[in-house]
Amino acid sequence: MKPIDLLAAASSIEALWSPRVAARINDTFVKLARIRGEFVWHAHEAEDEMFLVLSGRLCIKFRDGDAWLEPGQALAIPRGVEHCPYAPEEVCILLVEPATTVNTGDAQGDGRTQDGPVWL
Incomplete structure (x- = not known):
């Protein structure tokens, strides 16, 4: 068992x-990820699922408005949203x-769907 340097790993x-x-x-x-640009609309x-920003500024768009997250802020998104x-x-x-979560949810087939988990 070793500590994980989250920023270095990401x-x-x-x-x-x-x-x-x-x-x-x-x-x-x-999971850890680097992102930039817009992903796909999905549920x-x-x-x-929960997003925690380690560095940078993230917007989670919803059909009824946006939520901006700064470093150290997290947002839990309920299933079906x-x-x-x-x-x-x-x-x-x-x-x-959950380990069963597909990264693109119900929007599979756009070329961004991962085929199973990829470990660091």
Whole structure:
């Protein structure tokens, strides 16, 4: 067991929008990612997820308004809520979600869907 330097680990991920599993806690993954630009509108019908900003500034778009997150801020998104992450500049994030969660939710097939978990 070794501590994880979250910022260093996230910064080492080469591909944008490609979450990497940093840890598994029971049936939950803790993932790190680097993101920039706009993702896809999607929802997770069976899973809640949480975004925690490590560096940068992240916008989570909702159909009825936006939520901006600064470093150290987190937002839990309940299952079934349509959302679209957007980062005008590069952001490092930590995601907490069930191991069954598909990154693109119900918007699979757009070319950004990951084929299973990828570990750091």
